[in-house]
Amino acid sequence: MMLLNSDQVHSNNEDQSYDWSWYLQGARNLFSLPAFILLSAFVGFGGLAREAGLPLAHLIFLVPTIWALPSHLILLAGIVSGASLLAIAPAVALAAIRMMPMTMALIPEIRAPHTKRWHLLLVSNLVAITAWVHTLQKAKDIPRRGRLPYFVGFASTMAIATTVAAALVHQLAPSLPPAIMACLYFLTPIYFATSIWNTARAKAEHIALGVGFVLGPIATWYMPQANILIAGLLAGIVAYALHRILAPKIGTE
Amino acid sequence: MFYNSFEVWWWPFLFILIAGVVPTSVWRWAGVFLVGNLDETSEWLVFIRCIATGLVAAVIAQFVFNPTGTLAELPLWLRLGAAFGGFGVFLVTGRKVIVGVVVAEVLLLTGFWLT
Incomplete structure (x- = not known):
């Protein structure tokens, strides 16, 4: 008790702690559509890693520490090509x-x-598209003190589950039929597109989604090294500009 | 320096850390420092969400236009057709994510067996 600083002594415990019961609510999403799709994507990644000859220990290390599928794919492709x-x-x-x-x-x-900032620095390592979209959608229905635990519960459970799934496929599965592999990969883009569409708060985000999708391949043609960056930034800026010009006339919702 | 440059066991882990983990997470840490005390209703946040959505859209485009693995062996028209078909049905049937996903997958599989 002597170690408590004055801030903690003078404030009510209610405001100074997270409600960790929401961690379990987040973790329960292991049995949900977004979790199923993310697991499928990592089943695909486990198969890809095996074909590439990546050792199991390296796979188990890189899946949760990097925790971003596009980064995983680029790193694996780089290792395979000897870059x-x-x-x-x-x-x-x-x-x-x-x-x-x-x-x-x-x-x-x-x-x-x-x-505190250090809480956010720790938690930020779990930011990736699936848990991000899902938490943005759910946050308004969760009390403030439960939101960070909810996000951590979902994201950390998924990080563990996808690592296990990728490792199992790496070790056990016979080569999956090409049709199944193609379907597993295709789940990711269509899930991202539809769930982000539903999470958008303003029309501007719908515009950003459409423009980004169209500019992606164009940027790949002109600047293969920076395609995602160029296309994504341009799409965001165009969408925001339209939002500022059009919002007063047509509304933002 | 390469993935297999050194024969010691820890080198590939260090390689993954420097080539994959840090270049990814450094942006997350930058986000934590840059966001400051921005609150949910800030106009800046609309802009930031637009940029985030645009960047994710470019990642989606990458999955459809320049995929890796088996998907790359399917023709572009089939990948595009399945994606737009699934998304279109999603839009007109009450925006259920599962509907878009199932329609896109069925279209892709049908095309896979027909080609």
Whole structure:
């Protein structure tokens, strides 16, 4: 008790702690559509890693620590092709820039009044598309003190489950039929597109989704190294500009 | 320096850390520092969400236009047709994610067996 600082002594315990019962609510999403789709994607990744000859221990290490499928795919492709560290790291970094605005959009939704920066630094390592979309959608129905635990519950459970799934496929599964592999991969883009459409708060985000999809392949043609960055930034800026120009006339919802 | 440059057991782990983990997470940490005290109702957040959505859309496009593995062996028209078909049905039938996913997969499989 002597160790408590004055802030803690003078404030009510209610405001100074998270409600960790929401961790389990988040973890329960292991049995949900987004979890099924993410697990399927990592079944596919486990198969890909095996074909590439990546040792099991390295697979188990890189899935939860990187925790972003596009980064996983780029790193694996780099390792397979024998690329150097100096070629792979910038490619991964370019494709991962989305993590910054994603984290910035999530934090105001999930932080509680007592949340410290180091809590957010730890939790941010779990930011990836699936748990991000899902938490943005659910946050308004969760009390403030339960939101961060909910996100951590869902994301950490998925990180463990996908690592197990990828490792099992790496060790046990016979080569999956090509039709199944194709279907497993295809789940991811269609799930991302539909769930993000539903989570959008403003028309501007729908525009960003459409413009980003169209600009993606165009940017790949002109600037294969920075395609995701260029297409994504342009799409976001165009969508926001339209939002500012059109919002007063047609409304934002 | 390469993945198999050194014969020691820990080198590939360090390689993964430097080539994959840090370049990904550094953006998450940057997001934590840049967001400051921005609250949910800030106009800035609309802009940030637009950029995030645009970047994710470009990742989706990558999955459809330049996929890896078996999907890459299917013709582009089939991948595009299945994606737009699934998304279109999703839009007109009350925006249930599961509907979009199932329709897209059925279209892809049908095309897979017909080609």
